[in-house]
Amino acid sequence: MGWLADETGLEKCAANYTPLTPLSSLMRAADIFATREALVHGSIRRSYAEYAARVGRLASGLAGLGVRQGDVVATILPNLPAHAEAHFGVPACGAVLNAINIRLDVETVRYILEHGGAKVVLVDSAFAELAEAAIAGRADAPLIIEVPDSEAGHVPSGRHRLYEDLLAAGEPGFDWVMPHDEWESLALNYTSGTTGRPKGVVYHHRGAYLAAMGQVISWRLTLYPRYLTIVPMFHCNAWCHPWMLPLLGGTMICLRDITAQGIYHAIAREGATHFGGAPIVLNTIINAREHERLPFDHVVEVFTAGAPPAAATLAAIEPLGFNVTQVYGLTETYGPATECTWHDGFDALPGEERAAVKARTGVAMPFMEEVTVTDENLNPVPRDGQSLGEIMHRGNGVMKGYYKNPEATREAFKGGYFHSGDIAYRHPDGYIKIADRAKDIIISGGENVSSVEVEGVLMQHPSVMLAAVVAKPDAKWGEVPCAFVELKEGAQEDEGALIEFCRAKLAGFKTPKRVVFQELPKTSTGKIQKFELRQLAQAL
Numbered sequence: 001m002g003w004l005a006d007e008t009g010l011e012k013c014a015a016n017y018t019p020l021t022p023l024s025s026l027m028r029a030a031d032i033f034a035t036r037e038a039l040v041h042g043s044i045r046r047s048y049a050e051y052a053a054r055v056g057r058l059a060s061g062l063a064g065l066g067v068r069q070g071d072v073v074a075t076i077l078p079n080l081p082a083h084a085e086a087h088f089g090v091p092a093c094g095a096v097l098n099a100i101n102i103r104l105d106v107e108t109v110r111y112i113l114e115h116g117g118a119k120v121v122l123v124d125s126a127f128a129e130l131a132e133a134a135i136a137g138r139a140d141a142p143l144i145i146e147v148p149d150s151e152a153g154h155v156p157s158g159r160h161r162l163y164e165d166l167l168a169a170g171e172p173g174f175d176w177v178m179p180h181d182e183w184e185s186l187a188l189n190y191t192s193g194t195t196g197r198p199k200g201v202v203y204h205h206r207g208a209y210l211a212a213m214g215q216v217i218s219w220r221l222t223l224y225p226r227y228l229t230i231v232p233m234f235h236c237n238a239w240c241h242p243w244m245l246p247l248l249g250g251t252m253i254c255l256r257d258i259t260a261q262g263i264y265h266a267i268a269r270e271g272a273t274h275f276g277g278a279p280i281v282l283n284t285i286i287n288a289r290e291h292e293r294l295p296f297d298h299v300v301e302v303f304t305a306g307a308p309p310a311a312a313t314l315a316a317i318e319p320l321g322f323n324v325t326q327v328y329g330l331t332e333t334y335g336p337a338t339e340c341t342w343h344d345g346f347d348a349l350p351g352e353e354r355a356a357v358k359a360r361t362g363v364a365m366p367f368m369e370e371v372t373v374t375d376e377n378l379n380p381v382p383r384d385g386q387s388l389g390e391i392m393h394r395g396n397g398v399m400k401g402y403y404k405n406p407e408a409t410r411e412a413f414k415g416g417y418f419h420s421g422d423i424a425y426r427h428p429d430g431y432i433k434i435a436d437r438a439k440d441i442i443i444s445g446g447e448n449v450s451s452v453e454v455e456g457v458l459m460q461h462p463s464v465m466l467a468a469v470v471a472k473p474d475a476k477w478g479e480v481p482c483a484f485v486e487l488k489e490g491a492q493e494d495e496g497a498l499i500e501f502c503r504a505k506l507a508g509f510k511t512p513k514r515v516v517f518q519e520l521p522k523t524s525t526g527k528i529q530k531f532e533l534r535q536l537a538q539a540l
Contacts, residue, residue, distance in 0.1 A: 020180035022212050022243030023203040026052055026088050029246035036224070038246070039081040040270060041254040042151035048246065053172035058089030060170030065143065067119055069094030069177060072188060074118035074128045074142065075102050076109070076255045077351060079229035079238070082147045082163055086122055087233065087242040091186055091205075092537055093208075094177035095119075096186040099234040102127055103523070105457030107197065109134040109253065112190050115404065117202060118142040119312055121178075122163060125154040132159075147293070152256050175342070182206035188403060189235055191331050192523060194297055201331045207367075209235070210396050211334040212244035214367030218339045219301060219325070225250040228275035230258055230264045231335075237337030260288035262536055268294035274337075278306030278526030279313055282324065283465060286316045296321060303327045308434050308452050308528050310459035311355040328361045328434065332399045338371050338432060339363045339411050359456070360389075361432040369395025373432055377380050378415045383426040388435055388448065391424050392417035426532065440530060442471040447509050454512060456480055457505045461498065463491035466520050468528045469512065472537040482537045484514035486520045493517070514540055 004010075029038070030052030038051040050261040068399075074089045075097070077083040083099070090097040098116045100109060102124070113121065113134055135141035146160040156162060158482045179186075190198040205209070215221075227250050231238045243252040245252055247279075253270045253347045255262050258277075259372045263285060266272040280302060302317075313326055327336035340362035342356060349357060364371040373381050373389040381389035398418045401409035412419055423441055424434045435441070435450040442449040453470040458467035465488045472482035483502075487493055503511045516536070519527040 017178045019205060020209040021091075021179050022186070022208045022240070023088060023091055023178060023205075024209075025212065025246040026055060026242060029249060033246070033249035038250050039084060039227065039252050041081050041256075044081060044151065045050075047160060047464070048104070048249070052088075054167055054271055055085050055088040055092055055144055056172045056174040056176065057167040057170035058085055059092035059176060060172075060213070061166040061172035062093045062095065062170075065166075066118060067093055067095050071095045071184070072098050072116045072118045074098040074100055074113060074116065074121040076102055076121060076123045076131055077147060077232070077233070077494065078102060078124055078149075079233055079254050080127075080147070080149060080256065081252075082122065083233045084242050084252055084254075087237060087504055092176040096185045096188050097198060097237075099189075099237060099485075100190070101232070101234045102130075103191075106130060106133045107300065111197060112143060112200075114138070116190075123160070124149060125157055126152075126158065128157045140221045146514065149256065153334060158298050159197045164204045166420060179205045179296065182209070183400070185400065187504050189234075189236060189331050191235060191389070192527075196488070199405060202400040202403050203334060204400050207334055207453070208243055210241055210367040211240040212247065214365050214397070215244055216247060217366045218327070218336075218341075219303065221250075221274070223248050226253060226271050226450070227251065228253045228263070228270075228272035230263070230275045230277040230281055235511060236329070236335035239277065239305075239329075241407045250340055258284070259292075260294040264288065264292060264294040264296075265444055267300055268296045271298075272300065273298065274301045274303075276305070276327075277304040279304055279465065280306075280308040280522065280526035280528075282309065282313050282317050282322075285320065285322070286313065287465060299323050301325070303336065303339075308361065308456075309359055311352065311359045312336055312456070314352060314358045314475075315355040318348050324358060326358060326360065326362060326423075327365075327431075330420060332412070332420075333368070333393055333397050334399075335395055337365055337368050337393055339365050339424070340431070357431075359433075360427070361434045363431060365397070367395070368393060368397045371424050371432070372417075372419070378417065381426060383428050383430060385427050385433075389422055390438065391419060391420040391422045391434070394418065397513075406428050413498045424504060437464065437530075440470070442469070442479055442481050442510050444474070445476055445477040449481055449510050451481070454483065454506065454510055457502050458483060458485060458498070458512075461501055461529075463493045464498075465491075466528070468520055468530060470530050470534045471512060471539050472540055474513070480513040481510065482514045482533075482540065484518060484520055484533050487517060500534065516540070 034049040058225035179424040187203040466486040470480040
C-alpha cells in the first residue's frame with residue numbers, strides 16, 4: 001500500500017533522509033543567525049554563534065568525563081542560559097537530558113537520580129546542598145558540576161568543579177553526536193509524583209522536533225520572537241520551547257524568579273513578545289502593585305496551561321496588553337497538545353461569551369494525530385457540550401513510554417490511545433472543554449460536580465485571587481464541594497457571603513458547602529496541589 005510498482009533505486013540514503021532531531025535547529029541558527037542575540041540573562045548577552053560554540057564545549061566536556069551514548073545527564077537548574085545550553089549540549093554528546101524540578105524534596109530527588117541513573121548532574125549553586133544530600137552515601141553517585149549564577153548573587157560553594165571550567169576544557173568544534181534513529185531517547189522527565197513515586201517519561205528526537213515545529217504554527221510565530229522563560233525548563237523541557245526558538249532566530253530572556261516586577265521589566269525593557277505560564281502567572285500580572293508595573297506598547301502573546309484558566313482571569317488580563325491562548329497537555333505529550341484555536345467568528349461574541357470560549361481546552365495541535373474524548377469503551381462522546389469522557393491522545397507527540405515501567409506504559413496506552421486521566425466534554429464545533437481530573441470530580445448525591453466550573457464562578461468575585469474546590473465527605477450526600485480561597489491583598493470576605501454569591505450562579509448541589517480562606521499550596525509550575533486540600537477537607 002502506498003508503493004509504486006517499481007521502486008528500484010528509491011531507497012533512503014544520506015542525500016534524501018535524515019532522522020528528525022531538534023539539535024539541527026541550533027546548528028542551522030549558528031550559521032544563518034550567527035550574530036543575533038540568542039540568550040539574555042541580566043548583563044549576559046550571547047549570540048547564536050556563541051551559543052552553539054558553548055554547546056559544543058559542553059558536549060565535549062561531558063564526553064571527556066566519560067559520558068557515553070545513552071547515559072543520563074541530570075540538571076537541577078532554574079531558567080538560566082546554562083539550562084538552555086544543556087538542552088542541546090547533553091544530547092549533542094549522545095546522552096539523555098534529565099531536567100529535575102528544583103523544588104522537590106531531597107528524597108524525591110534521590111529517587112529520580114537513582115532511578116534515572118544519571119552519571120553527571122549540573123547543579124545551580126543555590127541547590128548544591130540539595131544535590132549533595134540527594135546523592136549522599138551512594139557508591140555510584142553522579143558527579144556534581146556546579147553552575148553559579150553571578151547575576152543573581154549565587155556564588156560557587158567551592159566544593160565542586162565549575163560549569164565554566166568544564167566548558168573551558170571542551171572543544172567548541174566538537175562533532176555533535178546526531179541520532180541514527182529519530183526514535184532514540186532525547187529526554188527523561190519525571191511526573192509530579194503527587195500520588196506515588198514519580199514516573200519517568202521518555203521523549204524521542206522525533207517527538208521533540210515535531211512539537212517544536214508544531215508550536216511555531218499554533219502560536220503563529222514569525223522570525224525573531226523575544227521569548228520570556230516562565231515555564232520551567234524542568235517542566236516538559238519548557239514545553240519544547242528551548243528547541244523551538246533557534247528555528248526562528250528567537251531570543252530567550254531568562255527569568256530566574258517569577259515575579260510581577262520581573263515580568264513587566266522583561267516586557268518593557270527587554271521587549272519580551274511571548275511567554276508561557278500557568279493561570280497563576282496571569283493572576284500575578286493582573287494583581288501587580290502599581291510600583292511593579294511598567295508601560296509597554298506591544299501585545300504580548302501568551303500560552304497558558306497547567307490548569308483551566310477562569311474566564312474572569314482571561315477577561316481581566318487582555319485589556320492590559322496580553323493576548324492569551326489556552327493550551328493543554330501533559331508531561332507525556334511533550335507539553336501542550338491542544339490549543340484553543342481562534343476562529344474569526346469568535347471576535348464577534350460579547351465579552352463574557354468571548355472569555356468563555358477562550359477558556360476552552362481546544363483542538364489538537366498540528367503535530368498530534370488525534371486528540372479526542374471517549375467513554376469507557378473508547379467510543380467518542382457526543383458533541384453535545386455535556387457528555388463526559390476521558391481525553392485521549394494519539395500520534396507522534398506522545399511519549400515513548402515510562403522508563404523501567406512497562407506495566408504502567410501498557411496501561412497508559414491501552415486501546416491504542418494515551419489515557420490522560422482528564423475528564424472533559426466536547427462542544428458541537430468539536431472544541432474540548434476540561435471538566436476535571438478524574439480524581440477531582442465531586443459526586444454529590446449521584447450528581448457530578450465539576451470543580452473547574454465552581455472555581456470559575458468563585459474567580460468572578462472581585463475579592464478572590466485564587467480558588468480551588470475539592471470534595472468534602474458528607475453524611476447525607478456522600479461528598480459535597482468545599483472551596484479553598486486565597487483573597488487578594490487587603491481584601492476581606494465572609495464565608496456565607498461567598499457561598500451566596502455562588503448560589504446565585506450555580507445549582508444548589510454545585511454550590512460550596514464550606515469556604516476556607518488560606519494561601520493555596522502550589523507546585524513549582526503554579527498548579528494548585530489539590531491532594532493537600534483534599535486532606536484538609538477530610539478534617540472539616
